Amino acid sequence: MKNYISFLTLFLFVFSYAQKETYHIKNIKLNDEKSHYGVSYFxxxxxxxxxxxxxxKNKIRLTKEKIPVFSLFSGDMDAEGEISNVEPFKSSEIYEFNCSSASFSPDKKYIYITTNYVNKGDDYKKNNKIRNLRLERGEYVPGxxxxxxxxxxFCDDGYSYGHPAVSPDGAYLYFTANIPEARGPTDVFRVRILGGNEYSEIENIGREINSNRKDMFPFVSKxxxxxxSSDRAGGYKGLDVYYCQILEDGTFSKPKLMPKPINSAEDDFGFMLLDDEKSGYFSSTRYGGQGEDDIYYFTKD
Incomplete structure (x- = not known):
C-alpha cells in the first residue's frame, strides 16, 4: 500500500507539471548595482x-582584508512583489563577517541562518583568517x-554549511554542505529536527539529487x-533551478529542469514559492540585471 501511495504521488506530480505553465518574471525595484539575493518569507x-x-557613509562595508560583508535585511512585500521599508536584520555592530540565507520554523519561533561572523569581543587578531560557513538557530522573544x-x-569547523531550508511540516532542515559525504563540491543534505536544538545524523539525500557538481540552495514547497540549484550537465548554463517530488517514503523523484524564464544562461538560484503557490522569488545574475545578483519576482498561470 505504501508503494502504491508513493507511485500515485509521483504520477500526480508528473501529471500536474505536464500541464504547460507560463511564468512571468520581473526585476524588482529593490535591485541596484549591489548584490541582492535569497528571499525568504516570514x-x-x-x-x-x-x-x-x-x-x-552608505558604502559597502569591508573586512580588514577589504572583502565585502553580506548581511540579512527585512522588508515589506506588496501585492506586486515589490519590497520596501527595508531594515537591517540586526545591528551591524554585531557582525564582523557575513550573515545570510534565512529560513523559519513553521510557527515562526525560530530562525536558521548562514554565518561566519565573530563577535566584536573576540580576539580578532588571533582569529584573523577565512572562516568556514556554519548554520545557527535563533529564537524570537517578544520585546x-x-x-x-x-x-x-552537527556543524564541523573544518567544513562549510549554508542555505538552510525548513520543511513546511517542520520535520526536516535541508541545507548545503561540502563535508566528505558530498559527491561534488557541495551537496544537499538534511537532518531531522528533534527539538531543543537537537538533530538526527546528517543524511545525504542521494544520488538522484546530488551530482558530481555543485548542488545547493534547497527549498521545500507546501x-x-x-x-x-545545480550546475550539472544538461542545464542551460551556470546554476539552474531543478525540482523533484518528495515521495511518501522519503525518497525523491528524478529532478527536472525548470523552464525559461526561471532559468537562463547565467546563474539562477534561491527559488522559493510564496504561500499561494503561484508566485515567488528567485535570484539570478542574468543579462539585463541591475547588479551582480538580482532578485526577481514571478507569477505563474
Missing part, C-alpha cells in the same frame, strides 16, 4: 533577503527580537516539492 507580508552591509543564537551541533 509572515504578515514580511520577507528577508541578503545584500551587502553598508557603513555610516527583544531575535536572540539566543547557537551554532547547530506541496512537498524540493527545489534546488
Amino acid at each position: 509572515k504578515d507580508g514580511k520577507v528577508f533577503f541578503t545584500s551587502f552591509l553598508l557603513d555610516d 527583544r527580537g531575535w536572540v539566543n543564537f547557537k551554532t547547530l551541533p 506541496d512537498n516539492i524540493l527545489y534546488f
